[in-house]
Amino acid sequence: MSTVVTAPIDYRQYLRLDMMPHILCPGCGHGIVLKAILRAIHRLGLRREEVVFVSGIGCSSRIVGYVDFCTLHTTHGRPLTFATGLKLARPELTVIVITGDGDGLAIGGNHLIHAARRNVDLTCLLLNNAVYGMTGGQGAPTTPEGMRTSITPGGAIEPAFDACRLALGAGASFVARGLTAQPLQLDDLIVQAMQHRGFSFLEVLSDCPEFFGRYNDLGRGPEMLQAQRSHVEWLGARLTDKSFVPGLGLEAPHGGAAPAFTAGVLHREDRPDLGALLAERAAASAPRRSRPEPAPAAGETPSLSPGDGAPPTGPMRIRLAGAGGQGIVMAGLLLAEAAVAAGRNATHAQAYGPESRGGASKAEVIISDGEIEFPCADRVDALVVLTQEGYDRYVSLLEPGGTLVVDRDQVPLEEGVGFACHALPITATAQRVLGTAMGANLVALGAIVGLSGAVPVEAAERAVTARRPGGSVERALRAFRAGLALVP
Ligand code: SF4
Numbered sequence: 117m118s119t120v121v122t123a124p125i126d127y128r129q130y131l132r133l134d135m136m137p138h139i140l141c142p143g144c145g146h147g148i149v150l151k152a153i154l155r156a157i158h159r160l161g162l163r164r165e166e167v168v169f170v171s172g173i174g175c176s177s178r179i180v181g182y183v184d185f186c187t188l189h190t191t192h193g194r195p196l197t198f199a200t201g202l203k204l205a206r207p208e209l210t211v212i213v214i215t216g217d218g219d220g221l222a223i224g225g226n227h228l229i230h231a232a233r234r235n236v237d238l239t240c241l242l243l244n245n246a247v248y249g250m251t252g253g254q255g256a257p258t259t260p261e262g263m264r265t266s267i268t269p270g271g272a273i274e275p276a277f278d279a280c281r282l283a284l285g286a287g288a289s290f291v292a293r294g295l296t297a298q299p300l301q302l303d304d305l306i307v308q309a310m311q312h313r314g315f316s317f318l319e320v321l322s323d324c325p326e327f328f329g330r331y332n333d334l335g336r337g338p339e340m341l342q343a344q345r346s347h348v349e350w351l352g353a354r355l356t357d358k359s360f361v362p363g364l365g366l367e368a369p370h371g372g373a374a375p376a377f378t379a380g381v382l383h384r385e386d387r388p389d390l391g392a393l394l395a396e397r398a399a400a401s402a403p404r405r406s407r408p409e410p411a412p413a414a415g416e417t418p419s420l421s422p423g424d425g426a427p428p429t430g431p432m433r434i435r436l437a438g439a440g441g442q443g444i445v446m447a448g449l450l451l452a453e454a455a456v457a458a459g460r461n462a463t464h465a466q467a468y469g470p471e472s473r474g475g476a477s478k479a480e481v482i483i484s485d486g487e488i489e490f491p492c493a494d495r496v497d498a499l500v501v502l503t504q505e506g507y508d509r510y511v512s513l514l515e516p517g518g519t520l521v522v523d524r525d526q527v528p529l530e531e532g533v534g535f536a537c538h539a540l541p542i543t544a545t546a547q548r549v550l551g552t553a554m555g556a557n558l559v560a561l562g563a564i565v566g567l568s569g570a571v572p573v574e575a576a577e578r579a580v581t582a583r584r585p586g587g588s589v590e591r592a593l594r595a596f597r598a599g600l601a602l603v604p
Pocket residue numbers: 139140141143144145146175176245249250323324325326327
C-alpha cells in the first residue's frame with residue numbers, strides 16, 4: 117500500500133464533475149461516506165488507475181457513478197462477484213466494493229458470506245441505512261423491529277440481523293463498523309480496511325432521512341446524525357491489542373447497559389487471502405522445464421499452435437442458436453475449449469429459456485489471438501442456426517459477408533440473403549450417422565470448424581474427446597467428423 121499523504125484534499129480531482137449535481141437527497145448520509153472514501157484514498161496516495169470501485173444497485177451504489185476512477189456499476193446484489201473476478205485477474209489493483217444493506221445483505225447476502233469465507237482481498241463498504249431508499253422506503257434485512265417502513269406501516273415484526281456478526285461468522289478477516297456521524301473516525305476505518313490484506317468488511321451506519329427518517333419521525337439529516345452519536349459506543353483504543361472480540365464488542369463496556377451499536381475495528385486476523393492461495397497453488401503445479409520439450413515421437417499427438425487452423429488474429433464472433441435440448445451450449449463450449457487448447461483466447465456466453473427442452477437456446481463464442489475485452493458481441497461474423505426462431509432472431513446481427521450456416525430442413529432460405537450461406541442437412545446427418553437427432557450440435561460444430569477455421573480440427577477433436585458429449589467418444593467424433601464432411 118502506498119505511503120500516507122497529508123496534503124489538503126481537493127475533492128474535485130476525484131469526482132466526475134460532469135455527473136453533478138448528484139441525485140442523493142439533502143441530508144442523505146451516503147454523501148458523507150463518499151467524501152470519507154475519497155479522503156482515505158487521498159491519504160494513502162493511491163493513483164486513479166490503481167483503484168477500482170464496484171457497486172451493485174441502490175442509492176449507496178450510485179456513489180461509484182460520481183468518482184473519477186475505474187468503476188463498475190453492476191447488477192443487483194452482485195458487486196462482490198464482479199469484484200472477486202476482477203481482483204483475481206488483476207491482483208495489483210485496490211478494489212473497493214460499495215453496497216447497501218438491501219443489495220449486500222438481502223439479494224446479495226449469499227455472495228457476501230462466500231467472499232468473506234474465501235477471504236478475497238477486497239474492501240467492502242456496506243452502507244446500512246436500514247431501508248431500501250431507492251425503491252421507496254421498503255423494509256430491509258437491517259430494519260430494526262418496530263420501525264416503520266413503506267411495507268411495515270405498523271412497525272417491522274421481523275428481527276434485524278447484524279451485518280458485522282454475519283461477516284465475522286462467515287470468515288471475514290477484518291470487520292469494522294463506522295458511522296456517518298463521526299466522519300474522521302470513519303476515514304481511519306476505511307484506511308485500515310484498505311490496508312488490510314484479505315476480506316475487509318466495513319459496515320457504515322448511514323441515514324435515509326427521506327424515507328426511514330420521515331416514516332419514523334426521526335427528523336432530517338442533522339437530527340439523525342445526532343441520534344447515531346447517542347446510540348454508539350466507540351471501541352477505539354480499547355481493542356487495539358485484540359484480534360478477536362467476543363460478541364463483537366457488544367458487551368456492556370463499563371458494566372452498564374450495552375449500547376445499541378459498537379463501532380471501531382471489531383475483528384482482525386491474518387490469514388492467506390484467496391489470491392495468495394491460488395498463486396501458491398499455481399506455482400506449485402507449474403511445470404518445471406529444465407530442458408526444451410522433446411519433439412513428439414512417431415504416433416504421438418503433436419502439440420497445437422494457434423496457426424494450425426488458420427483464421428483468427430482479430431476477434432472472430434460466432435453465435436450458435438437453436439432449441440433447448442439440442443446441445444447448442446455444449447457446442448459453443450467445445451468450440452471455446454478447442455480455441456483455448458490451441459493457444460488462442462476465447463470466451464463463451466450462453467443463454468437459454470426456462471425450459472430444459474424446446475425453448476430457445478444460444479451460445480456465443482469469441483475467439484481471438486489478441487485480448488477479448490467483452491464476452492458478448494452486438495454483431496457476429498458467423499451464425500449457426502438449427503431453428504427458424506434462431507434464424508429470425510439473429511440473422512440481422514450477421515455482418516455483411518459473414519458466414520451463415522443453417523439446418524436446411526428447419527430453415528428454408530430465400531435466394532440472395534447477402535451472406536455466405538451454407539444450408540446443410542445438419543439434423544438429417546446426425547440422424548444418418550447416429551440414428552438420432554441428438555448429436556446435431558456436434559454435426560453443426562464440425563461444419564463451423566471446417567468453414568471458419570476458427571480452431572484447428574485436431575483441437576476440436578481433443579475437446580470433444582475430453583468432454584465425451586453424449587457419453588461416447590466414438591459416437592461424438594463420428595458426428596463431429598460427419599459435420600466436417602458436409603463442408604466442401
Ligand atoms: S432515498 Fe434515502 S438513501 Fe436514497 S438518496 Fe434519498 S435519503 Fe439517501
